[in-house]
Amino acid sequence: MKIKRFVAKDMRQAMREVREEQGPDAVILSTRRLAEGIEVIAAIDYDEALIREATRHSVMPAQESDAVPAAVIPETAPVEMAPIAAVAAAPRPVAPPVRPLAAVSPAPSAMPPRPYPSRMESQITMPPLVAVDSVAAAQQVNDRTAQDTARLRAELGSMREMLEMQLSSLAWNDMDRRQPQRARVLRELTRLGIEADVARALVAELPDQLSAEQARYLPLGMLSRSLVISGRGLSDAAGVTALVGPTGVGKTTTIAKLAARAVLRHGADQVALISTDHYRIGAAAQLEHYGRLLGVRVYPAHDVASLRKVLGLLQGRQTVLVDTAGVAGNDPRMAQQMDVLAAAGGLRACLVLAANAQSDALEQAIRAYEPLAPQACILTKLDEAPSLGGALSVVIRHRLPLDYTTDGQRVPEDIAEANARTLVCRAAQSLKSNAPDESLMAERFGLAVASA
Incomplete structure (x- = not known):
């Protein structure tokens, strides 16, 4: 592999010199802008594996490689391993991917071609894309979290409703067992269509000791007394x-x-x-x-x-x-x-x-x-x-x-x-339904009995 340095006033002239000197199979190793123009390092018989191996095993510090003047490299003599490592390890601009010189065509204008994006440019342009992806990912996470929260609330609400139904049923069954006459009055008031809160207020006024005969006729009398004429x-x-x-x-x-x-x-x-x-x-x-x-x-x-x-x-x-x-x-x-x-x-x-x-x-x-x-x-x-x-x-x-x-x-x-008695009797006569279902009674009065 032969390496040679070319200096020209612009990139177009430098590429022409490389083609004339080393032929169309030359490989551009690096380019650099100097005070006198453009510096191009080109090589023929390029062996990429050899360059990588030399770079990996070289012990020459980067500071020393910078101190090696490029002019001492002979134009035609083969380069030894140490100079190759020094040249490869020098802190120069990142070269474009290696490609044959024939694939590189000079620009039509005198302006030098736009160099490939450097690592700094990549660091400048990439964060917005990463930020957009991060925002989208965060939004997806938030959406999934909101869906999970809503599903959890629905499940908790369903569990609470189920527990309330169970508690209501237990409380109502306990009241029906301990105070059967009061439960009978509540059934009769519900059969009349009286609202739950009014029925509870009326039953609260009943005496502690209530007979079956009283439980049969007291609801109608209590309704009559509750109406204001x-x-x-x-x-x-x-x-x-x-x-x-x-x-x-x-x-x-x-x-x-x-x-x-x-x-x-x-x-x-x-x-x-x-x-x-x-x-x-x-x-x-x-x-x-x-x-x-x-x-x-x-x-x-x-x-x-x-x-x-x-x-x-x-x-x-x-x-x-x-x-x-x-x-x-x-x-x-x-x-x-x-x-x-x-x-x-x-x-x-x-x-x-x-x-x-x-x-x-x-x-x-x-x-x-x-x-x-x-x-x-x-x-x-x-x-x-x-x-x-x-x-x-x-x-x-x-x-x-x-x-x-x-x-x-x-x-x-x-x-x-x-007339209160006429209204209550008319309300009782208009009923055609049977006794209310026990589940309805538990729903209307169970929780109130449990919290009492």
Whole structure:
């Protein structure tokens, strides 16, 4: 192997000299930029294994190799092992991969070709790629961790639910064994459709020693005593009463029934109707139709000023009934309607509830109209309710006095003064179901018994 050093003003000239001197089979060992131009070290008869072996076994320090001047290398003489190791170990720029000189074509321009990326450049450009891969890997780990956490929470929730069911069942079975009469009362109240919290409150009032006969009849009596009746009979329906409530509970029909009873007792000239429902199409027309049939005048009122004016005109009337718009609890018009009724003053608010509605809907309606502080309520559509337990539970829970009950569309026949015993008997007669399942009883009362 023969090594020779070439110095030219640019890379193009240096490559030309290498080709002319050593031929197309020459191998470029290294290149370096000097003050006088470009230095190229080239060799022919290149043996890569020999260079590596010499480099590995050389004991010459790198500092000494740097001190060896390149000019002492003969142009044609073969190089000994030590000079080869010195040249190979010199701290020069990293040479490109070894390839024949024929594969290297000179650049068309006078500018030197762009050298291959050095190790420093690789260190500069690689970290962003590594960082992106690291972020992606971290994101995958986080996703897997979140999935594992969600799965673990679901499993823990399932285990907790299973344990609660087991505990409820054990507690209920223990109560059924120790206090069979109380358990019987709870079954009967559940069969009536009474909510669990109301049933527990009623059973808590039972005496410690309870006989089988008492357990049979006490639930109905306890329900009757728990209902609050206002005692405001049809003959005492005097003053200004505003009927409020959700849509479709029968406020307008109930007003017509009350007005018909008042006309029969006091005369048409002592009864007046006020319509504040200007949202629903045909609401005022329906009330005016009832007014014409009864011979009672209907007054419209759309705001606080008009309502106060109408109430001032009707002072001295025996019975004044105000029909309001039915709005849901989350309707923004609810607050506006409450402001109008509260600002009018002198109104007795009566909440109208449909007995055929679910207990959750009744609960929501009561909470929605709490700012108006209703003084009583009216249960409508008793004839359409498959069970009265939900309506009775809501009324008992909120201690809301009952004024009247309605059970049909006939005016004025299908209205009656509220009676607790009549309502409870009607609730018991409407039942067609058998005793509740033990799993349902354990779910409703087991945890409460265990925590007591």
